[in-house]
Amino acid sequence: MPRFKKSEKRATPGINTGSMSDIIFMFLFFFMVITTIRESSLIVRVKVPQATEVAKLERKSLVSFIYVGQPTDSRYGTESRIQLNNQFATVADIREFITREREARDEVDRPLLTTSLKVDEETRMGIVTDIKQELRQVGAFKINYSARKAVASK
Template identity: 45%
Template sequence: MRNFRNNKSKLPAISTASLPDIVFMLLFFFMTVTTIKDNTLLVDNNLPNATEVKKLEKKDRIIEIFVGKPAPELASVLGSEPKIQLDDRLASVTEVSTYVLSELAKKPESIRNYVTVSLKVDKEVKVGVVSDIKEELRKVNLLKVNYTTYEGDAFRNMQ
């Protein structure tokens, strides 16, 4: 009889020749897909919850305005009153219309009629500030306004 225990075959070694190619393909993939954060928040932005939420699909048609109390590192200088952030600077309500018009001018003419202003308002901000911003937007005839929220139970906003 033949002894089968002595004839153990060894598994072939795994070829590592293609590993650098795979690593570089992954590197290029993540370099092209990753987006860089646009704005540094200068205001606290704790968004409220809402039950009926719809995601805005086309990011090139959005102008963002942040509203909230100054960030903790700026609160000692600016106080605790809500501030408006346009890009990377704090602004007053009267500057909103000129900012929105300049952002609108940067957009291609074919999508200017479809631009939406996205208000990212902290849930502690009073409604008066938001209505002042909406008045400024009405002056420049930008009537598509979106309120950015988190998806969740709206009753959690009262806590």
């Protein structure tokens, strides 16, 4: 006769999953805080060029974007086009776009508004020059040539 009697049922203790949701909620809030919601889906292909002397853009809420590149849908041709908000635009539309962007901001912040040019590296400078001239006319002087950080070689 065995000295120690084995218990009849050997139930494995279950893992308590009650706090699992708390942990995941924590993750969720973390991601919500550090990310920004994508505002527009791109309809032009933008692969920004590399540069070494890049600076971070401060105050993301004060940045408006202008995208320039080849349309992703080849039905719209292969010529570089401008995208403002969610649609194709011409250089003439920039004035209205900037005015609207300005009106959406606080009066104090308006002079700090930066226009970030996200231009595909294959684009020719002609269209970029036109955009810059238009921005000068409108008075949006602060611009940012968007670029990827390149590791300094040599």
